[in-house]
Amino acid sequence: MTEAVTNTGGDWLRLIVGLILVLIFSQLNALFLVWLERKVAGHIQLRYGPMEVGPHGLLQTIVDGIKLVGKELITPFKADKKLFVIAPVLVFMPVLVPFLVLPFGPELIIRDMNVGLLLIFAFSTFSVLAILVGGWASNNKYALLGAIRSVAQNVAYEIPLLLSVMSVVLMVHSFKFSELVMAQQRIWFIFLQPVAAIIYFICATAETNRAPFDIPEAESELVAGFHTEYSGMRFGLFFLAEYTNMFIVCAVATSLFLGGWHGPFGFSLGIPGVVWFLAKTYFLLFVLMWFRWTFPRVRFDQLMNFSWKVLIPLSMLNLLVTALVLKFV
Amino acid sequence: MAEQFAEPVRQHLYSLNLGPQHPSTHGVLRVLLTLDGEYIVEADPVIGYGHRGHEKMGENRTYLQFMPNTSRIDYLSGLLYNHGFCLAVEKLTGIEPPERARYIRVICAELNRISSHLLWFGTYLMDLGAFTPFLYCFDDRENILDILDRVSGSRLTYSYCRFGGVTRDIDDVFIEQTRAFVKRLRSRWKDYHNLVTKNVIFIHRTRDVGVIDKDLALRFGVTGPNLRAAGVPFDMRKVEPYEVYDRFDFEIPVGEKGDALDRYRVRLEEMEQSCRIIEQALDQLPDGPYRQERVRLKVKPPRGEVYFAFESARGQTAYYLVSDGSPYPYRCHVRVPSFGNLHCLTEVLRETLVADAISILGSIDIVVPEIDR
């Protein structure tokens, strides 16, 4: 009895400490990513980016955050007030959950669940609901169009995303992150599953509504898409959620395809695992930003075509080949 | 592209105001869209938000005083408008500018045309969602503005031309800078093509989108690159050569079917042709005065009228001046190319998607204040 209590107590402690760390990390990470994005965009476009607040503008996003907090929260006339208020909370909550199972290092997993991977995808789908609610409740046609697009896009891209992940899961026979990463100690899965890796990354870009798949918020068409009517920190939450989401998909890509906390080919070079993990994740994030500042936006029907006619058949084929190879080789 | 979709069901139509404040309407343009889902059933551009009454102003000002106005009708190719107005008045009064002035005007006008096309290139890509080419174009365009700033003292609304010449002579530094710019622009084509023209997303966004064919162009009076993209080699610089354009060897680029991709290609090729004109003009540049001294500030044309058409960056532009013999024009009408170019949208936008509407709107290259006048 006592043992069980202390056990759960230890678990609870771990969970609470972990949650606090996650809250701090996710906020700092989002702020840092916003800064990084602006810096990358700036230098790609032959300009400086933020330079004034702090060294190289590092504190710019914090100041922006404070500005957002100070802004008036506007609720449009005839909006569905309850849903309108709930939506930003709804979008931000699920993006915190995946941090519980992300394997930052060999010992740095808050909860190493046996369905870790499933948990992440279950909750990342949740953000679509929030976008739909936010877009619908705004009583704005641009927002509504953005919400509709977002739902259709997410439905189309969940499938190849999961299919490409399945081929990795097939190889490891586990949904558990620690096992998925441990299986890559010698060789990363990106070398064994290049097609799945590419498909995953494309779908992840679409899942997080990033350019060139940012049609739900396509600013030149829909002004700001689903968050057109949001102001102040409500908009800020959408914004933070987007960047945290980016981090999550990249972290998952790192642990599925880039060996998680392992160095290349088993050489860790004396660098701690968590550094390896974060370095790889931020590199992927940089690639995402690179995409955004290079490509034009695809059109809605082309996006659908691409998913249903290219990505889904390819990922099916990839899964089939994986299964056959595992069975007969 | 529209044929590829099933016939849209005409129910639950709703209207959407695209503009007047919208990120990609290029000024205060409002397009009243009737939508069925994301399909456009009807598009009605509403214009006039930027009406300043330039034509009425023209009747209340002397010919010279109207000059600053001309560069504000279309602020992106202000020098071309100056140039055209100058030529119209010179034709009306019979002033002959010296040879050197003619060449200077042509060089500056072509530079202005390139800068206008570069800006179009950037903003069009921005409409399609690619932000970065915009900044690259502005980097190049800044070069032109610096060059023109050196001679005209202004970066956007030049009012550089005067009846019988220009306000300021060009010097060796200008010539050197211009040559360097032409060289630089040519070295940039490869980057532009790699970044944009070959990009598969870009091609899919523009091919077969917003087709303006010959027939449509004729009905709506579409001119300029939009008409040339449909395969009609109609350019006032060739058809009715004004100034010294008949002394240069250049081609009129034409497209095939008149979709957005063709318009894009035609404009890009036009920049290259403008470079050729500039180079030849610099080679042939004669010495001599840059301005005719005997022209009075208050020109008094004889009674009569003139209709002078020239090629601005957006198409065939014309000044229709009626003089009653006084220093003030009796009537001063400006034929602006964007007027027809925008009007044909009512037809072109039908049965397209909202995303295509933005792409088409960007590809026809309108300047809204020019339409509103």
Next chain:
Amino acid sequence: MAARDEVVRRLREMLGEAALAPDEDYAKGVSWTVQVPAASLPEVLGVFKEAGFYLESMTGLDFQDTLEIVYHMNTYEPRSRMAVRVLCPHDGEVPSATGLYDSALWQEREVWEFFGVRFAGHPDLRPLLLPEDSTERPLRKTFGTVHAYRKREEIYG
């Protein structure tokens, strides 16, 4: 040039020699000026339409004694611009060209709002550039400050 000559030939038959005035050296920017009575405007524009001309520009002139609408027609050939001029009293009506040229839809609206020329048969005569409720006719010489308000023959006579 072929299209232009064709139009000139047919217009001669229709209106007679006196209505057409050539401008061989293109000093005014138009090759032929055609003076047309308002009633026969649709047929005249129909001739242009068949020959492949487009309506390049359309504008009004306000004189003390009359209003004048000037249509500039052009085709994709060198030196073939032609001017069609129609006289119209200040409160008069001119047949609309909207059935022939779609571009007339907007250009006639513009002339209507600025000069107050009514176009008979125009489907949608709303102001285009001016506010929707405006009743002024800004380009008439009776509006605002003007330097001269002349009779037509003082300029063209």
Next chain:
Amino acid sequence: MGYWKDIVVGGRSLVEGMRVTGRALFKPVVTVPYPRRRLEMSPAYRGHIELKVFPETGTHGCIACGTCQRVCPSGVIKVQGVKEHARSGKVATHYVIDFTRCSLCGLCVESCPTQTLQFSTEYELAGPSRWDGVVDLVQRMEESRS
């Protein structure tokens, strides 16, 4: 086969595009961090007008003839002058411009018979009030001399 070719060619074109932006990432920055670094104005720069001081006379040469006032398209200029004595020419005592309405066309400078007008190279002209644009050039000249 077109299907596979499209995927490969399309993918290649995307990589090409990323190479262009990737190279740009390491190119030097072309913008100017404005208040920290300033650019020189071009020699022909057209700012608002100001009165030129002639070294021979030590003052401006404006004779208050009003040519600039008449030639100005926007009615920006108001000149007032007095005759010192009956035989002498007029000398401007007030030369007021409303810069907020000026379109910087330069017609006044061109038309000036005594060439006493020139463009200033000032460009930071923003002010909190619309009357900040109304400047008396004679007064301004005297202030700048003292």
